[in-house]
Amino acid sequence: xxxxxxxxxxxxxxxxxxxxxxxxxxxxxxxxxxxxxxxxxxxxxxxxxxxxxxxxxxxxxxxxxxxxxxxxxxxxxxxxxxxxxxxxxxxxxxxxxxxxxxxxxxxxxxxxxxxxxxxxxxxxxxxxxxxxxxxxxxxxxxxxxxxxxxxxxxxxxxxxxxxxxxxxxxxxxxxxxxxxxxxxxxxxxxxxxxxxxxxxxxxxxxxxxxxxxxxxxxxxxxxxxxxxxxxxxxxxxxxxxxxxxxxxxxxxxxxxxxxxxxxxxxxxxxxxxxxxxxxxxxxxxxxxxxxxxxxxxxxxxxxxxxxxxxxxxxxxxxxxxxxxxxxxxxxxxxxxxxxxxxxxxxxxxxxxxxxxxxxxxxxxxxxxxxxxxxxxxxxxxxxxxxxxxxxxxxxxxxxxxxxxxxxxxxxxxxxxxxxxxxxxxxxxxxxxxxxxxxxxxxxxxxxxxxxxxxxxxxxxxx
Amino acid sequence: xxxxxxxxxxxxxxxxxxxxxxxxxxxxxxxxxxxxxxxxxxxxxxxxxxxxxxxxxxxxxxxxxxxxxxxxxxxxxxxxxxxxxxxxxxxxxxxxxxxxxxxxxxxxxxxxxxxxxxxxxxxxxxxxxxxxxxxxxxxxxxxxxxxxxxxxxxxxxxxxxxxxxxxxxxxxxxxxxxxxxxxxxxxxxxxxxxxxxxxxxxxxxxxxxxxxxxxxxxxxxxxxxxxxxxxxxxxxxxxxxxxxxxxxxxxxxxxxxxxxxxxxxxxxxxxxxxxxxxxxxxxxxxxxxxxxxxxxxxxxxxxxxxxxxxxxxxxxxxxxxxxxxxxxxxxxxxxxxxxxxxxxxxxxxxxxxxxxxxxxxxxxxxxxxxxxxxxxxxxxxxxxxxxxxxxxxxxxxxxxxxxxxxxxxxxxxxxxxxxxxxxxxxxxxxxxxx
Numbered sequence: 005x006x007x008x009x010x011x012x013x014x015x016x017x018x019x020x021x022x023x024x025x026x027x028x029x030x031x032x033x034x035x036x037x038x039x040x041x042x043x044x045x046x047x048x049x050x051x052x053x054x055x056x057x058x059x060x061x062x063x064x065x066x067x068x069x070x071x072x073x074x075x076x077x078x079x080x081x082x083x084x085x086x087x088x089x090x091x092x093x094x095x096x097x098x099x100x101x102x103x104x105x106x107x108x109x110x111x112x113x114x115x116x117x118x119x120x121x122x123x124x125x126x127x128x129x130x131x132x133x134x135x136x137x138x139x140x141x142x143x144x145x146x147x148x149x150x151x152x153x154x155x156x157x158x159x160x161x162x163x164x165x166x167x168x169x170x171x172x173x174x175x176x177x178x179x180x181x182x183x184x185x186x187x188x189x190x191x192x193x194x195x196x197x198x199x200x201x202x203x204x205x206x207x208x209x210x211x212x213x214x215x216x217x218x219x220x221x222x223x224x225x226x227x228x229x230x231x232x233x234x235x236x237x238x239x240x241x242x243x244x245x246x247x248x249x250x251x252x253x254x255x256x257x258x259x260x261x262x263x264x265x266x267x268x269x270x271x272x273x274x275x276x277x278x279x280x281x282x283x284x285x286x287x288x289x290x291x292x293x294x295x296x297x298x299x300x301x302x303x304x305x306x307x308x309x310x311x312x313x314x315x316x317x318x319x320x321x322x323x324x325x326x327x328x329x330x331x332x333x334x335x336x337x338x339x340x341x342x343x344x345x346x347x348x349x350x351x352x353x354x355x356x357x358x359x360x361x362x363x364x365x366x367x368x369x370x371x372x373x374x375x376x377x378x379x380x381x382x383x384x385x386x387x388x389x390x391x392x393x394x395x396x397x398x399x400x401x402x403x404x405x406x407x408x409x410x411x412x413x414x415x416x417x418x419x420x421x422x423x424x425x426x427x428x429x430x431x432x433x434x435x436x437x438x439x440x441x442x443x444x445x446x447x448x449x450x451x452x453x454x455x456x457x458x459x460x461x462x463x464x465x466x
Numbered sequence: 467x468x469x470x471x472x473x474x475x476x477x478x479x480x481x482x483x484x485x486x487x488x489x490x491x492x493x494x495x496x497x498x499x500x501x502x503x504x505x506x507x508x509x510x511x512x513x514x515x516x517x518x519x520x521x522x523x524x525x526x527x528x529x530x531x532x533x534x535x536x537x538x539x540x541x542x543x544x545x546x547x548x549x550x551x552x553x554x555x556x557x558x559x560x561x562x563x564x565x566x567x568x569x570x571x572x573x574x575x576x577x578x579x580x581x582x583x584x585x586x587x588x589x590x591x592x593x594x595x596x597x598x599x600x601x602x603x604x605x606x607x608x609x610x611x612x613x614x615x616x617x618x619x620x621x622x623x624x625x626x627x628x629x630x631x632x633x634x635x636x637x638x639x640x641x642x643x644x645x646x647x648x649x650x651x652x653x654x655x656x657x658x659x660x661x662x663x664x665x666x667x668x669x670x671x672x673x674x675x676x677x678x679x680x681x682x683x684x685x686x687x688x689x690x691x692x693x694x695x696x697x698x699x700x701x702x703x704x705x706x707x708x709x710x711x712x713x714x715x716x717x718x719x720x721x722x723x724x725x726x727x728x729x730x731x732x733x734x735x736x737x738x739x740x741x742x743x744x745x746x747x748x749x750x751x752x753x754x755x756x757x758x759x760x761x762x763x764x765x766x767x768x769x770x771x772x773x774x775x776x777x778x779x780x781x782x783x784x785x786x787x788x789x790x791x792x793x794x795x796x797x798x799x800x801x802x803x804x805x806x807x808x809x810x811x812x813x814x815x816x817x818x819x820x821x822x823x824x825x826x827x828x829x830x831x832x833x834x835x836x837x838x839x840x841x842x843x844x845x846x847x848x849x850x851x852x853x854x855x856x857x858x859x860x861x862x863x864x865x866x867x868x869x870x871x872x873x874x875x876x877x878x879x880x881x882x883x884x885x886x887x888x889x890x891x892x893x894x895x896x897x898x899x900x
Contacts, residue, residue, distance in 0.1 A: 010527040016539045017561025090740040097816025150756040157605035272602035304533040317591030373538035380540020387490045388823040
């Protein structure tokens with residue numbers, strides 16, 4: 005019988021070395037790349053279709069076009085209507101989801117192995133030969149306009165929209181995938197068809213197939229479903245190709261204002277976004293930044309959360325994060341705080357951001373737990389077929405080496421205090437901007453004391 | 467699909483469920499306490515959830531917060547409270563299983579010596595912030611309060627939401643925390659599941675070592691509650707929203723009770739996905755709504771069936787209600803078609819398989835084992851649960867729909883943009899929640 009000792013915590017035993025499963029890579033004659041992984045035990049198969057192009061590929065005059073196009077795909081193909089497609093998929097219990105980010109569009113299909121061919125065949129139909137009819141366009145655009153309208157009610161969404169705009173202005177990252185009312189109203193079914201023709205090409209797509217099937221079985225399913233798909237003869241729009249290749253204007257050096265307020269009279273809380281344009285995925289200090297952020301605001305016991313939630317009781321929770329994208333993505337601190345302590349909460353966040361790069365740098369006592377938190381639980385990120393697929397899709401999107409996931413743990417272990425301290429230099433208070441969505445009348449007097457100047461009062465449409 | 471497990475009951479009454487799944491080097495620890503907001507008293511609503519927060523603030527033998535040692539060991543962890551139960555879980559590397567059991571058992575057995583007025587006040591503030599974030603400052607966030615308020619009589623344990631009322635939260639005292647702990651947080655009112663990369667015998671030995679010494683608590687009696695007999699009601703709330711939304715609500719069968727799975731299938735037919743009847747009619751064909759959902763919320767003392775739809779600009783909620791009534795009447799009269807039923811069953815079966823992809827977290831295998839164990843006393847209820855769906859027929863779905871929905875009173879709640887009472891169902895009574 006184990007004798008227990010409550011005078012001290014048990015020391016965790018060593019971790020098994022993390023091994024990523026074997027990945028098989030093949031390419032169809034059309035240029036469509038395929039990655040397969042055998043993942044046994046649960047009879048499911050996950051297909052992730054990654055298009056290396058997201059909302060950053062929106063034409064400047066039509067924000068929202070990439071997401072609108074992705075949304076139109078399952079509205080019909082050949083003789084099948086949207087309802088036929090949905091009916092066929094749900095009759096197999098299959099789940100199909102579409103996500104549009106700034107750099108990529110992902111269609112994810114989860115199904116049972118015995119339905120893999122049928123379900124993936126439907127996905128190929130909607131991806132390669134969607135109807136994109138005028139009637140469907142009309143309805144889908146209306147729904148998206150209504151969704152945009154409803155986002156106005158949602159403080160976190162408004163904060164995200166305005167924060168992106170303040171940071172990036174007219175840069176492609178300055179708009180969220182949903183786009184703008186003007187962009188959606190200005191788009192036509194022909195724009196969608198044009199975008200589909202230029203962007204949705206086999207050579208821009210990677211399919212990651214993971215599941216309870218052999219490599220050959222998985223590849224065969226992709227080949228049978230997508231083998232016939234070839235790119236249209238007409239050339240791609242040069243602007244789109246430029247975005248695909250990562251050539252786009254640099255982000256502004258400074259935000260448009262250090263302090264922006266969106267008025268929300270009577271709001272019970274102020275929604276905060278505090279941050280700056282930071283680094284791209286390929287940044288050499290990627291791992292040091294992950295460790296830095298874990299200490300700062302990336303976990304429950306981070307400096308920010310312990311201060312603002314556990315010590316001050318200002319918020320239900322605060323977190324920070326770097327978004328590592330193709331071009332430099334944002335660093336941001338996110339929280340909803342009580343209206344009455346809005347200015348105090350902002351001051352505490354700015355203090356913490358300043359402290360970690362100067363007066364109170366990360367300590368060894370913080371470093372080791374943060375590294376452990378990132379590495380010791382790493383295996384759980386790849387428990388399911390879908391999770392393994394997502395990991396591989398990230399590699400495909402940012403053209404990272406195959407061994408990136410297996411090297412994650414040693415790469416984090418290699419981060420030392422000096423590296424974290426150097427990474428903290430990325431947090432530049434002179435470029436930091438604060439967006440507040442809250443009750444202007446009640447918070448403005450406090451904001452005046454922050455030394456950020458008079459706030460720019462913005463609306464969701466500015 | 468099968469989730470093989472062993473079940474042992476420790477000397478103090480704590481059931482220990484263990485499931486081996488060695489595919490991924492992680493272990494899930496999942497602990498249910500059979501207490502939720504249904505165990506609260508009017509005037510002290512929100513207490514069970516506030517208490518859950520205090521469980522993360524340290525216990526007698528490690529009073530430095532619950533997260534640090536576990537996150538440092540590579541764990542993810544969380545907890546949640548609903549009307550019926552409170553659950554806590556960790557997912558850890560195999561070498562940290564003992565640490566997780568140490569921590570969970572210390573707070574089960576030794577929470578109170580570490581509890582202070584300061585922690586209590588701070589977590590009450592955190593909960594008040596949670597309420598602001600998830601209810602007060604969220605569009606349509608107060609509709610749930612209006613619904614349970616009207617659907618259940620004041621002395622029914624489902625008359626209030628788990629988050630509670632701010633006045634009640636502020637009135638709670640530390641003495642009440644102590645009494646609540648003594649009454650509900652003990653081995654006899656809990657269920658422990660361990661799932662993942664473990665050896666069953668070794669895991670049981672560890673669980674026994676850490677939990678077996680804790681004293682059993684007083685028996686917890688089922689909550690006495692009046693029969694909930696709904697009255698027809700129409701209410702309207704103003705909110706800071708762009709588009710009006712209609713909530714139609716009925717009392718329905720409890721979780722695993724006859725009719726529960728039939729209504730789940732009825733909800734699929736009516737509102738799950740684009741090919742569902744309500745979506746097809748209201749969003750796809752007539753374009754009078756921007757979204758529509760149907761859900762059978764299965765709970766321990768009784769279920770809640772809801773149809774929810776948001777009006778497209780230019781349309782009022784009466785128009786939506788008429789469309790919903792028509793589709794509902796159809797389903798209650800004839801039931802789903804054979805194809806619809808087949809689709810619903812295929813989805814239910816696939817969902818079962820998708821859910822068992824993960825050992826831990828909310829809804830993972832360890833959570834499922836505890837749910838079955840606590841609610842039906844059988845952790846291996848997976849097969850029986852699925853069988854309920856396989857046995858459904860168009861007639862059984864129609865009958866459940868008639869009994870619970872079309873032949874029963876309902877509470878209709880309209881949420882409208884400020885000043886736009888013209889969009890609500892006619893003859894609705896204005897209510898205000900804060």
